[in-house]
Amino acid sequence: MDxxxxxxxxxxxxxGTALLVIVLDLLPPRDRKGHxxxxxxxxxxMALLVSLGLWGREGRAFRGMVVLDxxxxxxxxxxxxAAALVLLxxxxxxxxxxxxxGEYYILVLLxxxxxxxxxxAADLIVIFLALELMSLSLYVLAGFFRGRLAAAEASMKYxxxxxxxxxxxxxxxxxxxxxxxxxALDRIAAATRAGTRDPLLLVGLGLLLVGFGFKISSVPFHMxxxxxxxxxxxSVTAFIATGSKAAGFAALLRVLLxxxxxxxxxxxVLLWVVAVxxxxxxxxxxxxxxxxxxxxxxxSVAHVGYMLIGVVAGGALGAGSVLFxxxxxxxxxxxxxxxxxxxxxxxxxxxxxxxxAGLAGRHPVLALTLALFLLSLIGMPPTAGFAGKxxxxxxxxxxxxxxxxxxxxxxxxxxAYYYLRVxxxxxxxDTEGLPTGPxxxxxxxxxxxxALWGIFQLGLLPAPVLDLAQAAVAPLLx
Amino acid sequence: xxxxxxxxxxxxxxxxxxGLAVVLSKNLFHSVLYLxxxxxxxxxxxxxxxxxxxxxxxxxxxxxxxxTIVVFAIVVTERLVGERLVQTNRGIVNGGLVSLAVLIxxxxxxxxATLPQTPPPPPxxxxxxxxxxxxxxxxxxxxxxxxxxxxxxxxALFFARKEE
Numbered sequence: 001m002d003x004x005x006x007x008x009x010x011x012x013x014x015x016g017t018a019l020l021v022i023v024l025d026l027l028p029p030r031d032r033k034g035h036x037x038x039x040x041x042x043x044x045x046m047a048l049l050v051s052l053g054l055w056g057r058e059g060r061a062f063r064g065m066v067v068l069d070x071x072x073x074x075x076x077x078x079x080x081x082a083a084a085l086v087l088l089x090x091x092x093x094x095x096x097x098x099x100x101x102g103e104y105y106i107l108v109l110l111x112x113x114x115x116x117x118x119x120x121a122a123d124l125i126v127i128f129l130a131l132e133l134m135s136l137s138l139y140v141l142a143g144f145f146r147g148r149l150a151a152a153e154a155s156m157k158y159x160x161x162x163x164x165x166x167x168x169x170x171x172x173x174x175x176x177x178x179x180x181x182x183x184a185l186d187r188i189a190a191a192t193r194a195g196t197r198d199p200l201l202l203v204g205l206g207l208l209l210v211g212f213g214f215k216i217s218s219v220p221f222h223m224x225x226x227x228x229x230x231x232x233x234x235s236v237t238a239f240i241a242t243g244s245k246a247a248g249f250a251a252l253l254r255v256l257l258x259x260x261x262x263x264x265x266x267x268x269v270l271l272w273v274v275a276v277x278x279x280x281x282x283x284x285x286x287x288x289x290x291x292x293x294x295x296x297x298x299x300s301v302a303h304v305g306y307m308l309i310g311v312v313a314g315g316a317l318g319a320g321s322v323l324f325x326x327x328x329x330x331x332x333x334x335x336x337x338x339x340x341x342x343x344x345x346x347x348x349x350x351x352x353x354x355x356x357a358g359l360a361g362r363h364p365v366l367a368l369t370l371a372l373f374l375l376s377l378i379g380m381p382p383t384a385g386f387a388g389k390x391x392x393x394x395x396x397x398x399x400x401x402x403x404x405x406x407x408x409x410x411x412x413x414x415x416a417y418y419y420l421r422v423x424x425x426x427x428x429x430d431t432e433g434l435p436t437g438p439x440x441x442x443x444x445x446x447x448x449x450x451a452l453w454g455i456f457q458l459g460l461l462p463a464p465v466l467d468l469a470q471a472a473v474a475p476l477l478x
Numbered sequence: 479x480x481x482x483x484x485x486x487x488x489x490x491x492x493x494x495x496x497g498l499a500v501v502l503s504k505n506l507f508h509s510v511l512y513l514x515x516x517x518x519x520x521x522x523x524x525x526x527x528x529x530x531x532x533x534x535x536x537x538x539x540x541x542x543x544x545x546t547i548v549v550f551a552i553v554v555t556e557r558l559v560g561e562r563l564v565q566t567n568r569g570i571v572n573g574g575l576v577s578l579a580v581l582i583x584x585x586x587x588x589x590x591a592t593l594p595q596t597p598p599p600p601p602x603x604x605x606x607x608x609x610x611x612x613x614x615x616x617x618x619x620x621x622x623x624x625x626x627x628x629x630x631x632x633x634a635l636f637f638a639r640k641e642e
Binding site: 015022061062063065066101103106107110111113117123125126129130132133136137139140143146179198199200202203 | 583584586587588590591592593615616617618619622623625626628629630632633635636637
């Protein structure tokens with residue numbers, strides 16, 4: 001194989017699988033599409049293995065527009081895990097909801113392609129196109145259950161606000177191009193290193209941050225989150241919460257740490273405020289939710305706030321703990337949504353808190369699994385959530401942001417209330433109404449098992465993975 | 479005032495006025511027509527900057543393609559809804575305040591920026607240069623657009639298809 005194409009290898013695997021699934025979708029059988037899920041999963045697992053195999057290699061392709069470094073590879077692994085878990089959970093779920101269509105798998109693969117590309121992109125134009133590829137596919141997936149009004153609302157809201165955010169993003173790129181004469185990240189970095197604080201560049205960066213803020217759903221750009229998370233198919237919700245967030249953080253970290261190093265004092269102040277607002281608003285509003293999907297939506301906003309702490313803290317430890325937390329969050333959140341989508345109550349998904357009353361009696365294994373994921377979201381040892389938060393808050397303290405760490409710890413205490421409420425419902429309330437729910441399929445059980453393995457592996461032995469994460473951010477900090 | 483400056487201010491005035499009319503007009507169809515005017519005025523600005531190719535693309539794609547699609551959308555949805563759509567401006571005060579704040583912020587920053595006094599000379603054959611760059615330096619974004627359109631096409635087909 002041509003050595004110039006090696007940096008593109010994970011992308012080519014995912015993109016090639018997407019094209020293969022498009023062709024296979026045209027062939028019989030027409031009414032059953034489960035085999036497409038298997039092909040898609042094989043492609044994603046292959047991309048995961050390729051990324052692991054490439055670890056440690058460096059390279060660039062297409063005049064530096066795409067780079068291969070450990071940072072991109074680490075996030076490839078996170079994104080591929082997210083996509084694989086979502087695909088495992090999807091097939092059975094789609095069949096139960098009469099939504100089994102080939103387009104689902106194609107769009108999941110195309111949006112995975114966008115995410116993987118975002119992690120590897122080193123040019124603002126490529127970042128923009130990757131962002132659009134990811135988002136466009138997710139807009140369609142959010143409305144995949146066409147008969148449902150909530151799905152249409154989710155898709156429309158996501159699309160309109162996403163398009164609005166894109167406007168900010170591209171305006172920011174235009175101003176940065178105007179200030180530096182280039183869209184390549186390394187050239188922008190060289191241009192800013194020489195000069196002083198160029199106002200045009202700062203406005204451009206600000207507008208870029210607005211665009212990123214929408215994608216990672218930080219306050220005040222989180223308005224779309226609850227409605228989209230609630231209305232979208234639960235498997236898609238899991239993908240939006242894990243994969244698209246990892247991709248957004250990937251591009252954000254690369255742009256901030258390697259390109260706008262000079263303006264670090266400026267964006268650190270801004271992100272400090274955004275981090276505090278994001279975790280506080282997310283946690284406080286989550287308390288009032290009785291719908292589990294909405295609750296997890298606000299909780300995901302809060303977790304973005306925690307991760308922004310790592311960005312503010314900076315350095316190898318801060319940025320490395322963000323990557324570590326992204327991996328932790330992927331396993332935990334995909335697992336939690338995975339349990340929700342397995343539960344049904346009388347032909348509809350069990351999403352209300354009342355549906356979970358007495359679940360421990362009906363589905364002891366699923367109840368225990370969900371409880372473990374919720375404990376990881378709280379940050380209880382020995383789950384991965386504890387290790388993740390420990391590193392994030394520790395990085396903040398080490399960089400001198402004591403107050404930020406204090407606010408974060410207080411927030412975690414508030415958050416424990418609404419997560420534990422679900423556990424209390426499951427274990428200490430009596431069953432009401434219909435005790436239903438199909439037996440989870442093999443794929444579904446496998447997905448939950450992988451997620452559980454993830455939160456315990458990362459919770460009990462976090463140090464090796466944190467070392468890898470710190471090695472991954474090293475190329476950005478050079 | 480030179481001819482160029484006069485043309486710029488004339489176009490800028492048309493652009494701002496039609497842009498405001500797009501947002502403020504009560505009738506959706508009028509908004510679309512004003513939008514077409516704004517897009518043509520933008521093409522005029524491109525011409526002033528000696529970017530003839532961009533001006534032509536702007537008119538072809540936006541004033542031609544996009545406006546046609548929007549008009550189609552209005553015609554189709556009006557038939558679906560059965561009554562004329564009238565744009566409402568309930569959030570005009572808040573929206574205006576936010577726009578004003580953003581405008582002031584951008585003006586402050588841009589006036590502080592040091593912009594070059596004279597524009598760089600345009601390449602001899604701009605269209606040729608764009609074509610060459612598109613298939614050499616920017617070949618990856620060019621190919622990525624194809625994948626993006628594939629996703630868009632799939633999504634559009636998915637939503638447009640009849641329920642079985």
